[in-house]
Structures are given as structure tokens and as C-alpha cells.
Amino acid sequence: MSKDSESSRLRDERLKKLQTLREQGIQPYPYKFERTHQNKDLQEKYKDLANETETQDVVKVCGRVMNERNTWMFVDLYDDSGKIQLFCHKENLDKDKLQTLKLFDKGDIIGATGTIRRTKAGELSVKVTDFELLCKSLQPLPDSWSGFTDVEARYRHRYVDLIINPEVRDTLRKRSLAIRTIRNFLDSRGFLEIETPTLQVEAGGADARPFVTHHNTLDLELYLRIATELHLKRLVVGGFERVYEIGRIFRNEGISTRHNPEFTMLEMYCAYGDYKDLMDFTEEMLLQCATSVCGTSDLVYQGQVLNFKQPFKRIRMVDAIKEVTGKDVESMKTFDEVKACATEIGVRLDGEKTRGEVINTIFEEKVEHTLIQPTFIIDYPVEISPLTKAHRDRPGEVERFELMVAGRELANGYSELTDPLDQRARLEEQARKKAAGDVEAMPLDLDFILAMEYGMPPTMGIGIGIDRLVMLLTDSASIRDVIAFPTMKPHKEEKPEQSV
RNA sequence: GGAUCAUUAGCUCAACGGUAGAGCAGUUGCCUCUUAAGCAAUUGGUUCUGGGUUCGAAUCCCGGAUGAUCCA
Numbered sequence: 106m107s108k109d110s111e112s113s114r115l116r117d118e119r120l121k122k123l124q125t126l127r128e129q130g131i132q133p134y135p136y137k138f139e140r141t142h143q144n145k146d147l148q149e150k151y152k153d154l155a156n157e158t159e160t161q162d163v164v165k166v167c168g169r170v171m172n173e174r175n176t177w178m179f180v181d182l183y184d185d186s187g188k189i190q191l192f193c194h195k196e197n198l199d200k201d202k203l204q205t206l207k208l209f210d211k212g213d214i215i216g217a218t219g220t221i222r223r224t225k226a227g228e229l230s231v232k233v234t235d236f237e238l239l240c241k242s243l244q245p246l247p248d249s250w251s252g253f254t255d256v257e258a259r260y261r262h263r264y265v266d267l268i269i270n271p272e273v274r275d276t277l278r279k280r281s282l283a284i285r286t287i288r289n290f291l292d293s294r295g296f297l298e299i300e301t302p303t304l305q306v307e308a309g310g311a312d313a314r315p316f317v318t319h320h321n322t323l324d325l326e327l328y329l330r331i332a333t334e335l336h337l338k339r340l341v342v343g344g345f346e347r348v349y350e351i352g353r354i355f356r357n358e359g360i361s362t363r364h365n366p367e368f369t370m371l372e373m374y375c376a377y378g379d380y381k382d383l384m385d386f387t388e389e390m391l392l393q394c395a396t397s398v399c400g401t402s403d404l405v406y407q408g409q410v411l412n413f414k415q416p417f418k419r420i421r422m423v424d425a426i427k428e429v430t431g432k433d434v435e436s437m438k439t440f441d442e443v444k445a446c447a448t449e450i451g452v453r454l455d456g457e458k459t460r461g462e463v464i465n466t467i468f469e470e471k472v473e474h475t476l477i478q479p480t481f482i483i484d485y486p487v488e489i490s491p492l493t494k495a496h497r498d499r500p501g502e503v504e505r506f507e508l509m510v511a512g513r514e515l516a517n518g519y520s521e522l523t524d525p526l527d528q529r530a531r532l533e534e535q536a537r538k539k540a541a542g543d544v545e546a547m548p549l550d551l552d553f554i555l556a557m558e559y560g561m562p563p564t565m566g567i568g569i570g571i572d573r574l575v576m577l578l579t580d581s582a583s584i585r586d587v588i589a590f591p592t593m594k595p596h597k598e599e600k601p602e603q604s605v
Numbered sequence: 606g607g608a609u610c611a612u613u614a615g616c617u618c619a620a621c622g623g624u625a626g627a628g629c630a631g632u633u634g635c636c637u638c639u640u641a642a643g644c645a646a647u648u649g650g651u652u653c654u655g656g657g658u659u660c661g662a663a664u665c666c667c668g669g670a671u672g673a674u675c676c677a
Contacts, residue, residue: 110614110615111614111615111631111648112614114615114632114648114649115615115631116615172641174639174641174642175636175637175638175639175643176637176638178637178638178639179638179639179640179642181640190640194637195637196637224639226639226640228639228640244615245616245630246616247615247617248616248617248628248629248641249616249629249630250629250630250641251617251628251629252616254617255612255616255617256672257612257671257672257673258616362673362674453677594670594671595671
């Protein structure tokens with residue numbers, strides 16, 4: 106049954122051609138093609154070949170037909186590496202072949218054999234002596250001139266987006282390169298990559314709401330992890346002094362240009378260092394990412410230049426607040442004082458119950474978005490940092506930093522809390538908050554505390570949002586642009602019709 | 606959660622409340638030529654969805670869906 110729409114009519118045209126091809130004994134979905142070169146290889150190899158000259162070098166190329174001119178005399182063929190033009194002159198092809206050519210469509214994938222020639226217009230071409238269909242495409246491609254710009258359609262049908270928009274492919278390549286750079290950086294420093302559980306009985310390690318799922322055989326509620334922290338630290342207890350994981354994290358929160366429910370985070374733990382060492386380490390790693398992906402330490406992001414040269418500015422949270430608001434919250438020793446200060450400068454509070462929470466809210470509301478150049482905000486309030494070691498000099502604070510870039514958080518690191526009794530007290534406080542209705546408070550993970558009691562060396566540890574890093578490296582405004590298949594609300598059932 | 610905007614042919618977009626249109630794609634020819642190839646002809650619409658106002662709605666009003674941006 107076919108819908109009376111343009112869409113199915115275009116598809117029907119192609120189905121008819123598919124049928125004709127089959128009747129002519131042509132297999133439209135063959136098994137393999139042995140090419141001799143990728144298109145980019147040929148462009149490089151023959152970059153000095155003069156116009157209107159040809160070689161006797163026989164090559165075999167393949168890819169998707171993106172455009173055709175003069176009734177298939179000229180074909181723009183794209184593979185993963187780039188473009189080559191096919192030159193299908195009737196002198197070089199018999200009548201049957203020329204007829205077959207007319208059954209092809211833009212979007213089909215074909216393979217061609219021929220000699221290399223540069224046309225008088227200067228286009229490097231394969232002068233085709235033979236070709237074969239490698240896949241008949243049934244769907245019309247968006248018009249390549251006007252493009253494929255509907256954002257929703259692009260995310261929902263990312264494969265079309267990838268075919269049409271080269272910058273999407275480029276972004277995902279850079280994402281891969283950034284992750285590879287980080288792995289190389291860590292591996293070359295003796296780090297071990299270890300995978301920890303995604304399904305967890307308790308979702309801890311961060312303040313976030315988890316996704317809930319169910320294991321049938323065990324009849325057990327399980328949570329998707331919101332962090333890898335508590336398991337990676339168990340590995341440090343077990344004797345791995347340098348571990349990391351680059352893994353998918355799930356947080357049951359809203360969707361925005363900076364948030365996707367599932368995202369990728371690097372967590373890294375290194376024994377015998379503190380948060381100051383960690384800042385040096387982080388600077389070096391990010392600089393390496395910038396230079397390897399962008400070839401420079403100066404990233405252009407949404408019209409601003411971000412300088413990733415070391416060292417980044419380091420400033421205490423209370424000092425950053427003072428710089429922006431003029432308020433010395435450090436001197437305000439009580440909850441009521443900082444609360445009054447927040448109200449005075451127009452910061453809306455939403456259930457904050459401690460002095461440290463209010464200070465953090467003031468920072469997030471007033472300061473965070475002003476921090477464009479890479480900046481380490483250091484020395485956080487203890488109340489919002491239940492896994493961080495107490496500051497060696499400043500009571501009420503912890504040895505923690507967040508790295509701010511382009512007005513948002515990119516990384517979060519600290520001297521890890523290793524005192525099992527302090528850790529127990531902190532998590533018990535979290536459990537009280539949870540019992541009182543705070544859905545983002547951490548659960549009391551008794552096995553984690555038991556691990557701490559066996560003893561963990563002094564350790565520095567950091568989490569870096571890979572998606573946000575890739576946004577910076579690729580000048581992407583939305584996190585969805587750096588995720589191949591971002592989370593979308595289902596629209597309506599869309600699937601190809603049944604074949605006639 | 607709130608505000609604003611968007612949704613029309615396969616794609617990109619038009620259309621004062623008055624016959625739904627263009628370019629590209631598609632189809633049929635011509636042209637052995639090209640670079641968004643060209644020329645001629647031609648097909649194609651539940652205007653996101655459901656109500657309402659109106660003689661008449663793509664257009665105005667209300668609800669819904671999806672998305673974008675901003676705010677919280």
C-alpha cells in the first residue's frame with residue numbers, strides 16, 4: 106500500500122529502477138569491492154598532474170554519488186576521505202553500460218574502474234572504463250545546494266546529516282581525536298584504563314538523579330551510574346595507583362544546549378598527588394588536546410578566543426565572588442549573614458540550608474558565567490563536597506577545584522578524601538539529606554566506606570566532561586552537535602513503507 | 606517549569622483573511638558538453654495536529670505535538 110505523497114512517489118521511481126536493474130541481471134546489493142585508492146589518496150598522488158593530461162594508471166574507486174552532470178557523463182563520487190570525479194564518456198563504455206548508468210540515482214553507492222586524468226577544467230577524474238552498483242539507495246537526498254538545515258530533522262536522521270553536511274563528520278572525527286589524545290596522554294604516563302559497572306545498586310559519586318532500571322532474574326532495582334568515582338577509588342584502594350575510565354554517564358535531568366541525559370566523562374585518579382599537582386596535570390592534558398585537535402593553544406569558541414596556554418588563572422571561590430560582586434563572603438561567618446548577602450545582590454535561593462551551599466549558589470549565579478578564559482576556582486565549601494579532603498589550612502573548606510571555561514564548568518577535581526571516619530560522617534550527612542527529601546543527595550555506600558577503611562593512599566582525582574571539551578574544540582554551540590545520536594523525544598513512527 | 610519563536614512539496618523557502626507558489630531534486634526529451642552544467646516540457650500538497658471565529662483560514666483565536674533560543 107503506497108501513500109499518495111511526493112515522498113513515496115520518489116521512492117517508487119527508485120524501486121522501479123531497482124526492479125529493472127534486477128531484470129538485467131545486476132545485483133544491486135553486492136558483497137564487496139576491492140578499491141585501489143581512497144579519493145584523497147588520488148588527489149594527493151596526482152596533485153601535480155597538469156590539466157588535460159592523463160596517465161595509464163588504472164585505479165578502482167568507490168563511494169556515494171552526490172551529484173551528476175550531463176546525463177551521468179560527470180559524476181561526483183564521495184568516499185570517507187573526499188571527492189573524485191568520474192568521467193563516463195560514451196567512447197569508453199558500451200551501450201548496455203550507458204543504459205545502466207541511467208538507472209542510477211544520486212545517493213547510490215558505486216564502484217568504478219578507469220585511468221587517471223585531469224580535465225581541462227582542472228578536475229582530477231577517473232576516466233571510467235567499467236563500473237558497478239554497490240548499493241541502490243531508495244531515499245532522495247536533500248538538495249546539496251540549499252542544504253539540510255532543519256535542526257530537528259538533522260538530529261533525528263543523523264545519517265542524512267552526515268551525508269550532506271561535512272562539518273558534522275568533521276566534528277565527530279575531532280571528538281575521536283580528542284579522546285584518543287587523552288588516552289595517549291594518560292597511557293604514556295602509566296595510567297590503566299579500567300571499566301567499572303554501569304548498573305549499580307546505589308548511584309553515588311555525584312549530586313544527580315539517576316535512571317532506574319530493573320534486573321529480572323535478581324528481581325532487583327538497579328540504577329544507571331551517575332559517576333564512576335566510587336568504583337575507581339576502590340581500584341586505588343586495591344593498589345592501582347593510576348587509573349582512569351572514559352565512560353558513559355547517565356543523569357536523569359533536563360535537556361539543554363549543555364546537557365544530554367547520557368554523556369561521556371573522563372574520571373582519572375592518581376595516587377600520591379594533591380589538587381595542586383592535579384591542576385598542573387590538567388593544564389598539560391588540555392593543552393595537548395587543543396594543540397592536537399586544533400593545532401593551536403588559542404581556541405576560537407563562539408567568537409571568543411580561549412587561551413589554553415599554561416598556567417591557567419587560579420582563584421579561591423570566595424575571592425572570585427569578591428571580584429565580581431564586591432562582597433566578602435569569607436568574612437560572613439554565619440548562614441544568616443551570607444543569606445542576607447545573597448538576597449541583597451539578587452541571588453534567588455532555593456532550599457539552601459548551609460552557609461557553604463549559599464556561597465556556592467552565589468558563585469554559580471553571579472560569577473560562573475563571567476569566567477571565559479580557563480580558570481581554576483579553588484577551595485570549595487565542605488558542605489557541597491562530600492568526597493573531598495578537608496583543606497589543610499582553612500576550616501570549612503576542601504581542597505577542590507572546578508575548571509571554568511567559556512562561562513561553564515569543564516572539570517571538577519580534588520584531593521580525595523581518604524579518612525574513612527570523615528568519609529563516613531560526610532556520607533551519613535548526605536543520607537540524612539536524602540531521607541529529608543533531597544533527591545540529589547548521595548546514598549550511604551557502606552561498601553565504599555569499608556574500602557576506605559582498608560586504606561587509600563593520598564590521591565588526586567578529576568572528572569572532565571568530554572562532550573563539553575569537544576564543544577570547545579569544535580566551536581559547537583550545542584552539546585547535541587558533538588553527540589552522534591543525541592537524546593530526542595519520539596515524534597511519530599517513521600519507517601520505510603513495505604516494498605511493493 | 607516559564608517566555609518567545611518555528612513547523613507549507615523530497616530539500617531550501619514564498620504566499621495582505623480571498624485560486625497554495627518558486628528554486629533545486631524527480632520524470633520525459635535535447636545536448637558528449639561539466640563544476641549549483643544548460644535548454645524545453647512536466648509530475649508532485651491532509652500547509653504539524655485538534656477545535657473555534659469567518660461567506661471564506663497556511664494566515665486570526667484556543668488546546669495539543671515536536672523542535673530552537675532565552676530564563677529559572
